């Protein structure tokens with residue numbers, strides 16, 4: 001499932017984050033943290049100390065309090081968000097994210113089910129920098145408003161096209177879901193979102209809505225690990 005969630009951060013929150021990211025020279029070569037194969041195609045820069053500066057926790061706190069994010073990912077573990085920058089033709093060629101990554105706080109490895117990119121610059125402020133994700137329905141090109149997030153399966157081949165003008169800043173991270181099977185997770189998300197819409201209607205058949213909510217939780221109980 002490829003899902004875009006708008007307005008995860010407000011414009012003010014984006015501005016504060018970008019100001020902090022640009023205020024110090026804490027950027028290193030992105031390829032340092034890539035696997036051997038991905039490192040050959042990774043040409044960007046990464047912020048070195050997202051965890052120490054609290055920027056990671058800020059993003060983490062925002063997504064953990066976003067009901068749509070929780071519904072779509074059913075997170076067990078979230079890797080502390082990192083930050084990257086692309087400018088002057090920088091790009092990240094076609095690659096697949098590692099299945100296992102080391103969680104620096106828990107000091108253990110986690111399985112990466114879902115990849116997330118949180119856009120921090122408005123799309124009109126830079127040229128290129130599309131996140132292109134291969135899906136069963138063809139490649140999807142994603143370039144969102146600042147503060148909006150895209151989720152996609154970590155198993156997908158994807159790339160970031162060259163940024164030929166301006167600068168593209170983003171936060172990115174991975175999620176291990178409590179529901180590993182992607183199709184089951186997508187169905188649970190659909191069901192949950194439908195229930196939320198039904199519950200928001202002015203006249204709702206209470207008992208049926210309650211039963212449907214019960215079905216959701218019983219399916220979740222069946223699949224969660």
Ligand code: NI
Nearest residue numbers: 095096097158
């Ligand atoms: Ni990637």
